[in-house]
Amino acid sequence: MDVQFPFPFEPYEIQKKFMSELYSTIEKYNLGIFESPTGTGKSLSICCGALQWQKDSYKKYLESLQKEIADLKQKMSSIETTDNWLEEKFEEITIKRNLIALELKLATHKKRIDSFNEMKQRVKKKEKHDVKKAIDYKNKNTDDLEVDNKENGEDKEDVDLILEECEKGSESEDEGDETEENENNDTKIYISSRTHSQLSQFIGEIKRTVFKEDTRVVTLASRQHYCINSEVSRLKNVNLMNERCLDMQKSKNKSTSVDEDGKVLKKTKTKSCTSCPYYNHSNITRLKETMLVEMMDIEDFVKCGKTLKACPYYASRMALEDAEVVLVSHAGMVSAGARSGVSLKLHNNVLILDEAHGLTAALENAHSAPVSAKQLNAVKTFLKFYIDKYRARLSSKNLLTLNQMSFVVGKLVVIIKPKSTAEKQEDTTIMTLEDFVIKAEIDHMNLRPLVEFCRKTRLAPKLHGFSMRYSQQALEEESKRTVDKKSSFKDFLSNISKKKTEVIEKVKEEIKPAIQAPTETSAGSGLYAILDFLDRLCDRSENGRVLVQRGENGLLKYLLLNPAEHFSDIVKQCRSVILAGGTMEPISEFKELLKSDGKEVNVVKCGHVVPPDNVLGVCLSKGPSNVSLNFSYENRMSKELLKEVSSILRNVCSIVPGGVVCFLPSYSYEKIVYENLVANKVIETICKKKSVFREPKSAAEVDQVLNKFAAAIKSKEGNRNGALMLSVVGGKLSEGLNFSDDLGRCIIVIGMPYPNVKSPELQEKMNYLNRTNGSGSAYYENLCMKAVNQCIGRAVRHARDYACVLLVDDRYSRPHTMAALPSFVQKSLMSNCSFGPTVGGMAKFFAKHKNSS
Template sequence: MSDADSFLDSFKLSLQPPDDFSFPFTPYEIQKEFMTQLYSALEGSKLGIFESPTGTGKSLSLICGALSWLRDHEERLSVELEGALADIASKKPSAQEQDSKDWLTIQIKQAANDNIAHVLRHKMDKINRDRKRIAEIRSRVKDKIQISKNRENTNIQNTDESDFSEDKPEDCDLILEDVSEDLSKDEEEDEESENKNPPVKIIFCSRTHSQLSQFVGEIQRTVFSNTMRVVPMGSRQSCCINKSVKKLKSLSLMNEKCLDMLKSTDKSTKDDSGKITKKSKGSGSCPHLKNSQSLSEAIISEVMDLEAIVGKGESLSACPYYATRSAIPDSQIIVVPYNTLLHKKTRESSQLEIKNAVIIIDEAHNLLETVSHIHSSEVSGQQITYALSQLIQYRDKFEKRFSSMNLLHLNQLIYVLKSLIKFIDSIDHTKGDGSEPGALLYTVPEFILSAGIDNYNLFKLVDFSLKNKITHKIRGFTEKYQPTVNPRPKNQPQKVSGMKSFLKEVELNSKKHVKNKKVEEKPATPVEVSPAVLEGQPLVPTLAFLSNLTMDYKEGRIVLKRDVTLGKSVVKYLLLDPASVMKDVIQSARSVILAGGTMKPFSEFRDRLFLACGANESRIMEFSCGHVIPKDNIMPVIVSSGPSSQILDFSFQKRNSPNLIAEVGRLLVNVCTIVPAGVVCFFPSYDYESRVYKSLEEEGFLKKILVKKRVFREPKTSSQVDSVLKDYADCAQKKGGGAIMFSVVGGKLSEGLNFSDDLGRCVVVVGMPYPNIMSPELKEKMSFLNKTVGPQAGREYYENCCMKAVNQCIGRAVRHQNDYSTVLLLDHRYKAPNHVQLLPKWIASSLQIQDKFGPVLGLLGKFFRQRRPI
């Protein structure tokens, strides 16, 4: 800490939560308590776990609590600087002191004070300059709205993307370029000039763009929308308005194409004869880039969500992607999706500064699983095979035009893919680790050694591929020359061996035909290539997997699942310890707040994230509030037996019993008879839902249900969700009608969707949705936790997976103060104390346990009679 910072620190003021948080309406008591605790957490640089049930205004509470603190914090900085400067000015020596015998000491002290004052004045001047500049930008944007509209019309007509037509690329654009051996040198050049103490910004993070848009919409409802500068960030996939880039669809290809278009320098390459020539590097500057500054100023002048920014970018012919990034230095709140914050490489490429930031992660109940998923990868034998074929033919087509170093790296990459295919093929699909046939587990070093790729520097190969944008060049090559791996004829017997022969045929065939415009291989291959693989650029997941092999091996495992066919075999990289990649976020940020509707058990985040990242336990803060609804408006019941006294035990061994499934049918008939409007019934899996539905149909129970309610089923495809929900809502809300929705735990309807009021008067959860205990991935995860956290940590994780999924289902209903609903948990195992304590507090406080089904019907009847409109 510098002398100036130390001096300023002595004037530090402590902020106390205000009485008024500028909430858009009179807050409930629990909302005020939430904002007060959040304000204190940010002031104390805490790591917070905040639980607020869905429907309690969590988003507004987060916004008003956090933005009130940020406003006060920024005002405090000015007050502290003014106080420090005034104090230094008062210490200036008098003329008499300057003439004293100790004048040298006084002069030295005065010089030090002058230096401190200079630094403090510089800080104050910067604050004032920034405020003035922002005010000028807002004034300029406001004054030129009409001019901007006229300019929009002009830009729409004149924007020229003719340079970026869909013509096939020239060969010179497909050649690998020479890159420095110090592949990351250019990325480090700007690090020294970075601000060591960046101003505090709030980074708000959630799972989906729709949730982020809702969050921005909530900010627009508050007084903070008039003063705060909000910048939503998105990937090129969400932001790009250039048609030639948008058509690529794959994010990695879009990134490479965009970066390539921004370059304009010349590079040397070789022609087919090996002669050195010049080629233009890149396709030229994107026409939408030049107006991005105008859009950037508009972003910091008005609170807009990403969709509005993209729309404005299209009207201005201005790039939303680079405009949002240009606006970041002037932002106060940055709104980002999970991947942008949680994935280090994405975060760095987005220039998202986390040092000294307040990070708020919403919908954080599955944060650890999300982090693991983001840093895991999966690639099939089919994808590796086709990627290998593409690389071989690409190399042989342009071999004479590559530099020796690029050719070396390309050959090494080809060898690595060959080795992976040979290794996968060598595994007997009937053998495994005992949990699943053909499934084998490896540590990363074991896998690299077993696959025979331990002699290669995978880090260099991956970096070489990224720096050279090799996936982009391979895509251009396949577009122009259309090399293929022909699928096996349907009447040809399936092969599982002869891999050496196959690989040899691939290479010989590519050499034979590489000079032709269209390169084809003989059909003698044990791998079928589907159209989805061809369209999805198989090199992308292949390189992602190789990249994962360069991560810290202690926290990763490889799962190899050998199918009867090589093409359907899969290799997965699993990240077992999410804390290993979250450490820099937890340690660099001023404060990290995890918020959600159901965050229990808190110990999961405290032990496996905060403490595992080296945080001091005194920094960790936990807060949980009740629901805004009256206690009498929710009736949760654990149902241990059905109408015919059959014990409800949906354990894996018993769930398929015909008698048990019939009991579900009888129970649902009774529920649909008593419960008005909409019922949502969750099953543990799609397979089990299908089995139960088919049985209910065959046994006549479905016909009885249809007398009272129309039956809907959760669609497996996302494109059908909206239409099914609309039909369900229309039917459930129809007077005298009703509907029941068969849904799946962890499916498309169990998280993020709203079944308020008549859409969800009863939520039924059939069984306990435990994950498959025989899954090799789960077994390894549990084993890892037992070794690193404690002997029971694996079992606790297993229980938590189940109950967190149940809590998400429960949270679909009761969304506001006047709402009411019932919850039926169908399984006697829910009665166990360890399961009850994992339920949300607002559910557990009203929970009833019924061993017989008769009283359940009585409770349901009474509950809805009391709420029947008069």
């Protein structure tokens, strides 16, 4: 297909191939699996290929409208006069009707183009005004928004905590219109990636192209990312945030205490507390227009929202209709609930899933519904206390349903309790859904009405408010008052009083640990988790299982064995679905996800932009002491192998310039390797050549460590020639980060990071795959190699880059393992290598590139 793509520079052949194939796949309504190695400009190729198709498609549509209008006008003028005037008039009326409809469509599109141009002018004019107007609003106004639970005091009436009667047909404000028609041919392009930081990269790539001037881009995210109201954002749990936000909107509808700038003029006391000053239509509209014109990532959009005193969450939703490109995370895309929550419509639109190697895991996580023992106990305790406290004020219907819910929660608590108090070791079993409900003794319960009741009456936020309002001290006082009342009875009631006191003391003991639990395990957030879990039980899917983990850290978790059943709906709705990634093997896994009647799957594999001579791939089988290197779980702790690791790192750091990134199978093993380096004083030798850094477990510290790592490589003080980073496979540095040029001259992967084969979840998944298509062992192998390939992809980021990839384990030399490595590594890969020749080869490799640079 001869299409010119406006790349910001002369594209490589593989980039031309990628864009051309992407364009063709979308044009033909097909599905695609695109593999392009990390560092080959995949994101930029996606943007240019997809956006060029979108612009061309829209242009063709307008041209076809104009042609149809011209043809109808021609036909109108050429209507011949006949004796049958009735037929002649009918034809004229039909042509006029069609002509009016087409002209109206064309006028609508032209009006939208003019409207967007006017919006640009409006935003540019207001920019200077907004900068001058920006004052320290936070100190002045947001203090009024901090509504502490204590401020209200202990409302004797507790009206806001009492359940109201369910109203049939009442829908949440978050639920959007389900109509999926796309009559105006406004085909949107949805681009999805694993994290929001990866989505931000697409914003940067589009800004590099000619499309930045006339493409409307919106990034969708939850209230956890977009909410700027401290009263809501401090709740942390996204479900509680959603409920609190909706409460504040209802309050706003009843109140007129906010001016056009979002300033609280009067603090009114309503049933739902203070309304949100950022939920202001005029300000949200301005923020929406700014987003569509200026193309901002999440961080910039939130800052702009604070400046304009407008809600970024609702501004992004408002902008969705006018957007041409919509960026959304995998989690927001693969969950039907998340899609409906933001009214995201897929019908006849294009979906491109980047970093698609993690799609299966994203689908499984989105439908896993875990519930911890802490959550179950918190809900059980507070639900019981809630029922006891408000028994007289609840309707008989609500009281009955609450007791049924309490019964179900109690049964779930029982099933994860250890079989005996002496048993502390965790016991994990996996059951079918039918077996689970029978074992839990809830098979006679109709769970669907219970779940719907909890959602419609908004029990979770009420239970959360109840647990926050009534602290342990308040509960003790309540219990004491109850005891005092009982003490005045006659002797024949004394035994009853004692029993009541014992029950109260027992309730207090149950409440104590729940009260001290953090917000994440509060009764409200816990009930949301339970409702999600019960939702899965209601489906009774044959491909679903329930993991039951008994013990102190008990857990219930729904397992989805076949993610394809939930992805098929997405494939059916979309015009095209494109799965793109650096390594897409095994292709069969993704073909299974894309199964569709009538749509072909186009598989495109691109090479790397880097020449084969710029990559040195080595499968190291023997160490410096000629010891066979096999880092299986049973062997890896041996002193002999740890000594070999120390020698390998010492020698590699002495000959490799710049940065060395060493990936180890787990955090625990990384700690052991580091401690061994320190104990043997090898760390001192390495530090003479390179500064040593370790991957932090806290995500907040990653940037700081990376900056220090980069600074150490750049400084080259004294005899030091770079830095060593000890990292973890599957950790924070193994995906989404670039160790280009001197940051990653050598990538070392020690051992093969196979997941724990004894894991009940993994065993169940493998057994399921063996039963269906006999691919259980292949799936296990692929989990390991996907993780390895992600580590390898951190280096060699452009055509002039060069690096050595050192795979330390004799199992890497197996033919099927080498075949699973990235193609750009395979071209120069040496297998079954001993350490001596390897060090010599590495020295020559870096000497050659030092002289050529």
